[in-house]
Amino acid sequence: MTALIQVKGLTKSFGTVQAVTGIDFTIEEGHCVALLGPNGAGKTTTIRMITGLLKQTSGQMIFHGAEADGNQRQLIGYLPQSPAFYNWMTGLEYVIYAGRLCGMTAVDAKKKAKELMERVGLSHAAKRKIGGYSGGMKQRLGLAQALVHSPKLLVMDEPVSALDPLGRREVLGLLRELKQETTVLFSTHVLHDAEELCDDVIIIRDGGIALQGAISSIREEHRKPIIELQLEEDDQSQRWLSSYIAQMQAAMQRNAESSLIMEAVLNDNIARFTVKEIEAARQSLLEDLTRERVKVRRLEVGYTSLEDLFMKVVTA
Amino acid sequence: MSVSAAHNGNVEKRSFNRTSEIGRFAAMVEKELLELLRSFKLLWVPLVFILLGIMQPVSSYFMPIILEQAGNLPEGVIANMPKPQGAEVLAQTLQQFGTLGVLVLALVCMGVVSGERNSGAASLILVKPISLYSYIGSKWTAMLVLTWGSLAAGYLAAWYYTGLLIGSVPFKDIVSSLLIYGLWLTLLVTLTVFFSTMLKSPAGAAFSSIGCIAVFSLLAGIFPKQLGWSPGALSGFAYQAVSASIMKGDYFGWAIVSALAIIAGALAAAVWLLRRSSSVE
Numbered sequence A: 001m002t003a004l005i006q007v008k009g010l011t012k013s014f015g016t017v018q019a020v021t022g023i024d025f026t027i028e029e030g031h032c033v034a035l036l037g038p039n040g041a042g043k044t045t046t047i048r049m050i051t052g053l054l055k056q057t058s059g060q061m062i063f064h065g066a067e068a069d070g071n072q073r074q075l076i077g078y079l080p081q082s083p084a085f086y087n088w089m090t091g092l093e094y095v096i097y098a099g100r101l102c103g104m105t106a107v108d109a110k111k112k113a114k115e116l117m118e119r120v121g122l123s124h125a126a127k128r129k130i131g132g133y134s135g136g137m138k139q140r141l142g143l144a145q146a147l148v149h150s151p152k153l154l155v156m157d158e159p160v161s162a163l164d165p166l167g168r169r170e171v172l173g174l175l176r177e178l179k180q181e182t183t184v185l186f187s188t189h190v191l192h193d194a195e196e197l198c199d200d201v202i203i204i205r206d207g208g209i210a211l212q213g214a215i216s217s218i219r220e221e222h223r224k225p226i227i228e229l230q231l232e233e234d235d236q237s238q239r240w241l242s243s244y245i246a247q248m249q250a251a252m253q254r255n256a257e258s259s260l261i262m263e264a265v266l267n268d269n270i271a272r273f274t275v276k277e278i279e280a281a282r283q284s285l286l287e288d289l290t291r292e293r294v295k296v297r298r299l300e301v302g303y304t305s306l307e308d309l310f311m312k313v314v315t316a
Numbered sequence B: 001m002s003v004s005a006a007h008n009g010n011v012e013k014r015s016f017n018r019t020s021e022i023g024r025f026a027a028m029v030e031k032e033l034l035e036l037l038r039s040f041k042l043l044w045v046p047l048v049f050i051l052l053g054i055m056q057p058v059s060s061y062f063m064p065i066i067l068e069q070a071g072n073l074p075e076g077v078i079a080n081m082p083k084p085q086g087a088e089v090l091a092q093t094l095q096q097f098g099t100l101g102v103l104v105l106a107l108v109c110m111g112v113v114s115g116e117r118n119s120g121a122a123s124l125i126l127v128k129p130i131s132l133y134s135y136i137g138s139k140w141t142a143m144l145v146l147t148w149g150s151l152a153a154g155y156l157a158a159w160y161y162t163g164l165l166i167g168s169v170p171f172k173d174i175v176s177s178l179l180i181y182g183l184w185l186t187l188l189v190t191l192t193v194f195f196s197t198m199l200k201s202p203a204g205a206a207f208s209s210i211g212c213i214a215v216f217s218l219l220a221g222i223f224p225k226q227l228g229w230s231p232g233a234l235s236g237f238a239y240q241a242v243s244a245s246i247m248k249g250d251y252f253g254w255a256i257v258s259a260l261a262i263i264a265g266a267l268a269a270a271v272w273l274l275r276r277s278s279s280v281e
């Protein structure tokens, strides 16, 4: 496995605003990587530096072992967050033009452009002016023009955020095919998209990396058993629940090591206990519940999801 | 498609027949011209110049008749009014190009770079493996095609009607004055491209470039001795070229050199500004 791109200590500040603060990551050839983060985390800034559209304040980007010098543009296909085209051109003309700018001959570019318009589902509108395209059509046109020179790395900034559920599913399906053919880096603020498509995820927050790695190993490493408990809404049960949680929290503070429960939170009348050992914790909880005759509505045993982890990482 | 094969430096060379930087430049010039065509600028700008060109000889020809019709001039004035020479009419035509023509050209190319950057279309183009010299150069080339085409069309129309109505002027005088005046307008268009790269506002770019041109002319007019070598003297040389032979021989050469230097400098500065702001290298 070889690294397509290595990023080291990449930093960007706009005046006094530190948009990206020294991030490091590596993208392996053939992988699909999601850059995940909430609004304002620095996703767009990072992506623009990788594409060469923005000069980093400091740090390095190494493509195929060579420092980026502008020639990386040949390797990259880029779809911006909200792509803007020449509205007076037709969709097909634009893709042909993009191909010629990448050094393809007019004949090659035309052939490839037709193929791509078909593939992104725009062949019916290929001869129409881009000015009359809808948002979803523009997104797909953006994808076609990014792919025209068969880039080694496809970089997309929030490719599905602006689409309706249907368009979203179509584009995600397209990306699923594309990731078989090329390395993909895309940003999103929706964990679900990353989970569905990607091998690796880089979670950024406030311009720094909060967590990164293969999704499967992150899921394994951070998977913790949890018990969710919901009671009937009568006073007695609720009173018992709050005192139980207080008791658990006190026990945790006294002795974090031996306590069965690592974390207890009450949210919307649902108590969530993150536990160390599922069997013992379940047993003890069930015993308490029967002894006190608590009216249980729902008791569920499971594991923390990536969503929980993501929320924790980005709000911490 | 054999892209997934190896991943050394020349993999991209293998997958397609690649054109050189010249090919990409040609594609970009083609796009600019197509844009001028689709927005009808390639049509109406030459028409404006042709109209200006025809107007001068026609109005000179009919002036005495118009005055006669007005009829409140004393006897003999009309008969004694000196008939304008053909060369004089053509010099006046160039002056028309220098006011209305300059305005039209500045308006047409004021948004040539800033328009694309403001809309975001430029970032999709600049992320492609092209050089910034090609990017600026292609826009400049297309604008020059428009400028020289319009000027030549308008000036030749003026020459034709002057020959028809007033008196013939030798073609070689037309050519030399056309070349000199073309350089003057090239300077204007180059400055507009430069300001369009520097400023976000198209109106600001038009205003600045017209301002520069006016200052150049004014300075050369006020200090003909000290600044006769400056580009501002070019339009004056063009009037002289059509009406007489050029007198200030050595100054003339310097005026051309200084204009070319400013043109080259403005283009280089535009590329530098674009590189600094978008940091594509």
Ligand SMILES: Nc1ncnc2c1ncn2[C@@H]1O[C@H](COP(=O)(O)OP(=O)(O)OP(=O)(O)O)[C@@H](O)[C@H]1O
Pocket (backbone or CB within 6 Å): A014, A017, A018, A019, A020, A037, A038, A039, A040, A041, A042, A043, A044, A045, A046, A081, A189
């Ligand atoms: N040109 C700029 N000038 C000043 N600050 C900027 C500029 N561009 C971005 N920033 C700041 O950098 C931070 C990161 O912005 P960025 O656009 O990279 O976020 P993002 O992760 O793409 O967010 P979103 O999900 O909203 O697109 C923000 O705080 C933003 O205000």
Ligand SMILES: [Mg+2]
Pocket (backbone or CB within 6 Å): A043, A044, A045, A081, A157
């Ligand atoms: Mg963004």
